[in-house]
Each structure stands twice: as C-alpha cells, then as structure tokens.
Amino acid sequence: MPDAIVAEDLVKTYGELRALDGLSLEVPEGTVLGLLGPNGAGKTTTVRVLTTLLRPDSGRVRVAGVDVLAEPAMVRPRIGLSGQYAAVDERLTGRENLVMFGRLYHLGRKESTARAAALLDRFGLGAAADRVVQTYSGGMRRRLDLAAALVTTPPVLFLDEPTTGLDPRARVDMWGVIEELVDGGTTLLLTTQYLEEADRLADSIAVVDHGRVIARGSSDELKDRIGGETLEVVVGEDHQLPDAVSALAAVGQGEPVVDAHARRVKVPVTTGVRALIEAVRRLDDAHASILDVALHRPTLDDVFLTLTGRPAQESAPAAGDTAGEDASPADEAQERTSA
Amino acid sequence: MSLAGELHDGLILTKRSLLRIPRVPETLMFATIQPIMFVVLFSYVFGGAVPLPGGASYREFLLPGVFVQTMSFATAATSVGLAEDMSKGLIDRFRSLPIARSAVLVGRTTADMLLNVFVLAVMAVCGVLVGWRIHTDVGHALLAFVLITLLAFTMSWIGALIGMSVRSPEVASTAGIVWLFPVTFVSNAFVPIGGMPGWLQTIANWNPVSTFVSAARELFGNPNPFGSGLPREHPVVLSFAWIVVLLGIFVPLAVRKYRIATSR
Ligand SMILES: Nc1ncnc2c1ncn2[C@@H]1O[C@H](COP(=O)(O)OP(=O)(O)OP(=O)(O)O)[C@@H](O)[C@H]1O
Numbered sequence: 001m002p003d004a005i006v007a008e009d010l011v012k013t014y015g016e017l018r019a020l021d022g023l024s025l026e027v028p029e030g031t032v033l034g035l036l037g038p039n040g041a042g043k044t045t046t047v048r049v050l051t052t053l054l055r056p057d058s059g060r061v062r063v064a065g066v067d068v069l070a071e072p073a074m075v076r077p078r079i080g081l082s083g084q085y086a087a088v089d090e091r092l093t094g095r096e097n098l099v100m101f102g103r104l105y106h107l108g109r110k111e112s113t114a115r116a117a118a119l120l121d122r123f124g125l126g127a128a129a130d131r132v133v134q135t136y137s138g139g140m141r142r143r144l145d146l147a148a149a150l151v152t153t154p155p156v157l158f159l160d161e162p163t164t165g166l167d168p169r170a171r172v173d174m175w176g177v178i179e180e181l182v183d184g185g186t187t188l189l190l191t192t193q194y195l196e197e198a199d200r201l202a203d204s205i206a207v208v209d210h211g212r213v214i215a216r217g218s219s220d221e222l223k224d225r226i227g228g229e230t231l232e233v234v235v236g237e238d239h240q241l242p243d244a245v246s247a248l249a250a251v252g253q254g255e256p257v258v259d260a261h262a263r264r265v266k267v268p269v270t271t272g273v274r275a276l277i278e279a280v281r282r283l284d285d286a287h288a289s290i291l292d293v294a295l296h297r298p299t300l301d302d303v304f305l306t307l308t309g310r311p312a313q314e315s316a317p318a319a320g321d322t323a324g325e326d327a328s329p330a331d332e333a334q335e336r337t338s339a
Numbered sequence: 340m341s342l343a344g345e346l347h348d349g350l351i352l353t354k355r356s357l358l359r360i361p362r363v364p365e366t367l368m369f370a371t372i373q374p375i376m377f378v379v380l381f382s383y384v385f386g387g388a389v390p391l392p393g394g395a396s397y398r399e400f401l402l403p404g405v406f407v408q409t410m411s412f413a414t415a416a417t418s419v420g421l422a423e424d425m426s427k428g429l430i431d432r433f434r435s436l437p438i439a440r441s442a443v444l445v446g447r448t449t450a451d452m453l454l455n456v457f458v459l460a461v462m463a464v465c466g467v468l469v470g471w472r473i474h475t476d477v478g479h480a481l482l483a484f485v486l487i488t489l490l491a492f493t494m495s496w497i498g499a500l501i502g503m504s505v506r507s508p509e510v511a512s513t514a515g516i517v518w519l520f521p522v523t524f525v526s527n528a529f530v531p532i533g534g535m536p537g538w539l540q541t542i543a544n545w546n547p548v549s550t551f552v553s554a555a556r557e558l559f560g561n562p563n564p565f566g567s568g569l570p571r572e573h574p575v576v577l578s579f580a581w582i583v584v585l586l587g588i589f590v591p592l593a594v595r596k597y598r599i600a601t602s603r
C-alpha cells in the first residue's frame with residue numbers, strides 16, 4: 001500500500017526551542033495514524049507543516065503523492081484540515097459557513113448548498129443551521145469545523161484534537177463520524193491527548209514528545225509495552241502496607257509502587273479483573289482492610305512514564321476524562337507568552 | 340491560478356464579508372453614526388471659526404475634507420477585520436484551502452470598499468443637509484466620488500498589511516489609525532494650509548491627503564485655496580497617480596504577508 005502521508009526528519013525551531021526535532025512518520029493510504037502527545041509535544045506544528053501552513057527548517061514532506069514544500073498549491077485540493085481550534089466565521093450561520101467553504105473548494109452553487117444541508121444533518125446541526133455560529137456551543141462549533149473540512153471528502157484528512165472540549169456524548173458521536181469517514185477510505189492523521197481515542201480510532205499510533213516520535217505501534221503493542229492496566233489498592237492501616245505490596249506483587253508485573261502517605265499501592269497488571277479479584281482475595285486472607293481498589297486503564301501519563309521514565313511534563317487530561325477546556329486561541333497565545 | 344479563478348474566490352469572500360456587515364454592531368456604527376457625527380460636528384463647531392480667503396463658505400470647503408479623512412480611516416476597519424480573522428484561526432483555514440493567495444484580501448478590501456461607498460453616500464446626504472453643494476456637473480462629481488472610493492480601497496490594503504502584521508484585533512484598532520491623525524490633520528482637509536508655519540506648510544502641501552482633498556474640491560467646485568506646485572496645479576491627476584503607486588506597493592506587500600502569515 002502506498003503511503004498517503006510521509007514526513008521525513010522534520011525540524012522546526014523557534015529560537016532555542018526545537019518544536020520539531022527530527023520527526024518522521026508515514027501513513028499508508030486508507031489508514032489512520034494517531035499522533036499522541038502532551039501539550040507542547042509538537043502535534044500541531046506537525047499538522048501545520050503537513051497542511052502547507054508552515055515551512056519546516058528542514059525535512060521532506062509528501063502528502064497524496066505531492067511534494068508539499070515544492071508544490072503546496074497542488075496539495076491543498078487533496079486535503080481537509082480541521083485545526084485545534086474551531087476556525088469558522090462566527091458572524092455567519094452554520095449553513096452560510098459550509099456553503100462558503102463548498103464554493104471555495106469550487107463546488108457549484110447548487111452542489112454547495114446541497115452538500116451543506118447534508119453535512120449539517122449528519123453532524124446534528126440541522127436545527128441550528130440558520131443561527132449565527134456565535135450562538136453555538138463549543139461542541140457545535142467543533143462539529144461545524146469538522147464538517148467544513150469535509151465539504152469535498154478529500155482523500156487525506158488532518159484532524160487536530162477533534163474531540164478536545166467535547167462532552168463525553170459528543171465525543172462518542174464524533175468518533176462515530178470519524179469511523180464512517182475512514183470506512184469510506186479516507187486517510188486520516190489525527191492528533192490527540194487521549195490514549196482511549198487513539199485506541200478506538202487509530203490503526204497505528206505515534207507517540208510524540210519534544211518534537212520527535214518516541215514510540216510507534218498499534219494500540220495493543222503500545223499497551224503491552226506499558227503493561228496494560230494498573231491495579232491500585234488503598235488500605236486502612238499503615239501496617240497493612242506490606243501485605244498490600246506482597247498481594248499486588250503476586251498478581252502484577254514488576255515491583256509495586258507505594259505511596260505511604262496515602263496508603264496506596266499500585267502495580268501494572270496484564271490480566272485485568274482476574275488480577276483484581278486475586279489481589280482482593282489475598283488481602284482478605286491477610287485480614288487487611290481495603291478502603292479502595294481500582295483497575296485503571298493506561299493513561300497518557302502511564303505511556304510516558306514507561307516510555308521516557310518520567311511523567312509527561314505538563315499535565316494532560318487522563319484518558320476518559322470528561323470535557324477538557326475549550327481554550328480559545330487567545331488564551332493559548334497568552335499561555336505561550338507567559339510561559 | 341487563473342485570473343477567473345482569482346476573481347471567483349475573491350467574490351465568494353467578498354460575499355462573506357458583506358454578509359457580516361449588518362451583523363457586527365461596530366461596523367454599523369462606523370458606517371452610519373460616525374460619518375453623520377463628523378459632518379455635523381465639524382460644520383457647526385469649526386463652521387464660523389475658520390475664515391476663508393474671499394469669504395468663501397467654510398462648509399463647502401470642509402465637506403470634501405471630511406470625506407477624505409473618513410475614507411482614510413477605512414484602514415482601521417480592514418486591519419481590525421483581518422487581525423480578527425488571524426486570531427480566530429480563520430486565516431490558517433483559508434490558507435489551507437485551494438484558493439487564490441489574493442482571495443482573502445481581495446474579498447475583505449472589496450467588501451470594505453462597498454461599505455465605504457455607502458458611508459460616502461450617507462456623508463454626502465448629510466453634507467447637503469448642512470449646506471454643502473456641488474457646483475460642477477454630474478461627470479465631475481462622479482469622478483470625485485470614484486476617486487474618494489478608490490482612496491478608501493487603497494487605504495484598506497494598507498490596513499490589510501497592518502492587520503496581518505499585528506495579528507491582535509485590539510492592537511490593530513490602534514495601529515490602524517494612530518498614524519492617520521497626523522497624516523490627515525497636517526493637510527488642507529480642515530483648514531487652509533496658508534496659516535501653518537512654513538515647514539508644516541511644506542509637509543501639508545506635499546501630503547497626499549491634501550492632494551486628494553484638493554482634487555475633490557476641484558471636482559465638486561468647492562472653495563480650494565491651496566498650496567503650490569504640482570499638487571496645486573494637477574491635484575486630480577496626481578491623486579490617481581498616488582493610488583496607482585500606493586496600490587502598487589501595498590497590494591504585493593499584503594499578499595506576501597498573507598502567504599507567510601501564521602496565527603501565532
Ligand atoms: N509560533 C511559535 N512561536 C514560538 N514557539 C512556538 C510557536 N508555535 C509553537 N511553538 C512551540 O512549539 C512547541 C510545540 O507546539 P505545538 O503547538 O506543536 O504542540 P502540541 O503538541 O500541538 O501541543 P498542544 O497539545 O498544547 O496543542 C511548543 O513548545 C510551543 O510552545
């Protein structure tokens with residue numbers, strides 16, 4: 001299968017900061033690559049380079065068979081982009097926005113109108129279609145933004161954190177829409193801070209940190225590397241901690257981690273609920289009082305901890321968290337200048 | 340990209356900007372209340388205070404000046420609009436589309452120009468109500484209106500460059516106009532330059548704003564006690580030359596800025 005997206009050795013520096021530091025990736029036609037990484041990892045920068053918005057200092061990029069740096073104008077008709085922040089005209093209605101984008105992709109007047117109506121329906125915006133976007137919620141804007149990227153069903157699609165800021169239900173809806181697209185043969189590069197999202201949507205995941213890909217594989221492969229789930233137990237008394245440690249050591253992978261202050265013990269496990277039951281049975285035998293016991297799916301932080309031996313630098317929301325902040329680009333700019 | 344393609348894209352984006360106009364309160368204020376205020380305030384506040392050579396009517400003298408000044412401030416609307424598009428990420432999105440590199444700017448400046456035609460009409464009507472008159476024929480008057488509209492269009496391109504350079508709408512609303520105060524006031528727009536100190540007179544004489552105002556006065560047949568040399572002898576021709584020169588400089592600069600523009 002030929003690659004729809006190839007990036008080789010991308011470097012982009014901002015002063016001292018290496019936003020991209022030799023990043024390479026390839027996405028075979030018709031597949032989904034999830035670009036996973038914490039804040040500031042270089043996900044957006046990568047997307048901007050791939051979508052002709054930013055020239056890297058060095059490196060090579062091909063998208064849909066076209067050399068992006070040499071012929072950006074040839075690439076643009078073949079790609080769709082939905083950026084990290086909804087970029088639609090607030091003063092236009094949802095329908096006016098989509099018709100405008102259709103016309104800009106050189107669809108006829110009738111075709112643009114029909115396409116807009118179909119997309120509005122599909123994204124559950126039918127009722128709000130003729131309201132100005134200013135009155136939309138964050139999730140509605142996000143959906144409209146994605147719809148705008150799909151007016152021509154481009155063969156290669158870039159979605160930068162498509163579900164950040166959505167509530168859990170809207171997120172699942174969005175996943176459904178994205179899955180449909182991919183079933184239709186679209187090649188997709190998707191960035192996300194949620195392992196769960198990459199897990200659900202991506203054929204292959206690239207973990208990005210400090211501007212380079214630090215791990216690559218299917219979601220199962222990555223999870224195996226980070227030891228699947230984490231089993232966590234909180235006991236009632238300090239003197240019960242050793243019992244908890246030995247119980248968890250028996251069911252988990254490697255040395256349990258102890259937080260004595262919280263009387264909490266953690267260990268990676270690969271056997272899920274079976275490990276949990278076994279651990280509880282052992283603690284019960286030892287007459288330890290259990291205040292809390294939980295099985296955690298791996299989070300991005302776990303991936304980081306395992307892959308880099310240190311936690312992700314800035315706290316990223318854990319997988320399965322509800323809606324993150326719908327930060328506006330202005331907030332973002334402030335954050336960056338104050339950083 | 341073919342010329343037809345460029346026009347098509349430009350038109351779609353002009354339509355977008357036009358759709359926005361009635362929905363943005365600030366734009367409406369700019370388009371209606373502000374010009375009315377300028378005409379009325381300037382005529383009544385300065386009306387009696389400025390003596391003109393030969394006892395000519397100050398209001399007749401003033402109105403072309405107000406037209407040109409207001410149109411020069413068209414810069415701000417364009418720069419704020421583009422800075423807003425930039426900060427909202429819309430410019431990024433447009434840049435990722437297969438459209439002409441000029442389209443976003445052509446759309447914005449054309450829509451702003453059409454808005455300014457409306458503003459100019461409002462001011463002209465107000466002007467007539469406070470006693471301003473055209474003393475030439477339809478052809479000359481039309482040429483004057485065309486010239487002032489083209490001036491607004493040219494100023495919009497300067498605004499486009501400013502808007503994309505400063506990127507934040509708040510900064511753009513200041514950066515778009517501060518420099519316009521000296522530029523429009525050190526001119527013959529509100530007072531005959533004869534009363535200024537010598538060095539200021541020289542600047543005012545060669546200030547393109549004076550040339551435009553003088554051209555408008557000449558074409559409308561309004562009192563035009565002005566300056567020396569080329570700006571005095573051929574204000575109309577010189578005004579059109581200024582438009583060609585300024586567009587020749589600022590259109591390419593603005594388009595170039597757009598091509599490399601990034602929202603952050
Ligand atoms: N225009 C710029 N000027 C200076 N630094 C920049 C610029 N754009 C990006 N950076 C820096 O480059 C790094 C990578 O940024 P990027 O936006 O690609 O991260 P990201 O992975 O998308 O993060 P997030 O999850 O917060 O969206 C960050 O440290 C960021 O501060």
Ligand SMILES: [Mg+2]
Nearest residue numbers: 043044045084
């Ligand atoms: Mg990002």
